[in-house]
Amino acid sequence: MALASQDLMKKIFGLGLFQSSVLWFFIGLGKVAGAVPPILSSQAVSYSNPLPHVLMLTAIVVGIATLSLGFALVIRIQNAAQLCINS
């Protein structure tokens, strides 16, 4: 519902929310019960799956790059709309 909003900023926030929930899903899949984070140490027996961590790490940074591009675009859209309304 946030994605279908007419308020542009709310749309972008909704997009960020959606991206976050996808990341939750993947990282939640990678957890092993009773295990430690995937940093090798001599005391641990089992580790959580490191592959989803790696993929989601870059996904977060790419997500913010695209979201900030969205913010800049929304500012320009509003400017253009304001010019149309004023003239």
Add this chain to the structure above:
Amino acid sequence: MMFETELLIFIFISVALIVIAMIRSNNILIITLLSSTFSLFTMVLYLVLDAPDVAMTESSISILAIIFAIYAIKAIYPVTYIFHDPFKPILFILSLVLAAILIYAAQDLPEFGAPKFNQYYLRNSESDTGVISVVAAVLASYRGYDTMLETLVILVGGLSILLISDGQAKVSYDKQDKLVALMSRFMLPIILLFALYIQSHGEISPGGGFQAGSIIAAIFIGLAMACEEYVLISKNKLKVLAVTGVGLYFLVGLTGLIAGVEFLNYNIFFGQAIGIMLVEYVVGMAVASTMILIYLGISDVASKSL
């Protein structure tokens, strides 16, 4: 971990409440505040789910996203921050249907917390690469192509924001607030030290290039917000830095080709551990300069629109 199930239930319930409030709210400032609370809970969730690297990245990057959002909000909303969205019941029903489909599909997933079969990285990463943080090894060595191209994607995002702002990128300085300047002069060097620690300890503990890069960017943004005029790097140097970051990654991979084996094979010239360290530093530099470029671009677009 002690109260794991209880913590997870608490996090899920709070996040459900936060998300409902975000969707139903009309006031964009409240939505921004709730979104930063959401990212706080997300970070705690990642810690509970044994993902400290991702938690650090999430926290440092969400801060940057909120800063950019606030600049955009200041530029867009003239006087009042409230926007009335008509409530459409069809959308609510559609999202309930989607949720039902996803929950039905989730029955087929393996049980939460069951041991997985992806043991190759855990078993072989110490002998192959010599670093003990498996996440750093997979990121920079086993999946090095992936990281290189994603850094390129981040760079392209930053450069396109410069395109939107017509190539201008400067911050407008108001009168300097004495308290903010004092606190930033006190705290930011310590934060810089911490960022360099995170950067260099990426191989033996949670950390690495992405986290450190975004913290360094946040330091510069803090200095810009405190209106310290002597500090800001010029936009051209930043562009050179950002492109050099990606270019150096490419070059480090190229040394493998020069030595006669495949691209991004660091074993011949320096060995995997030093190769991973180089690549992490390069990624940190690229991410930091791109984030500062994005900040300058957005603040310029925002200031020109008023």
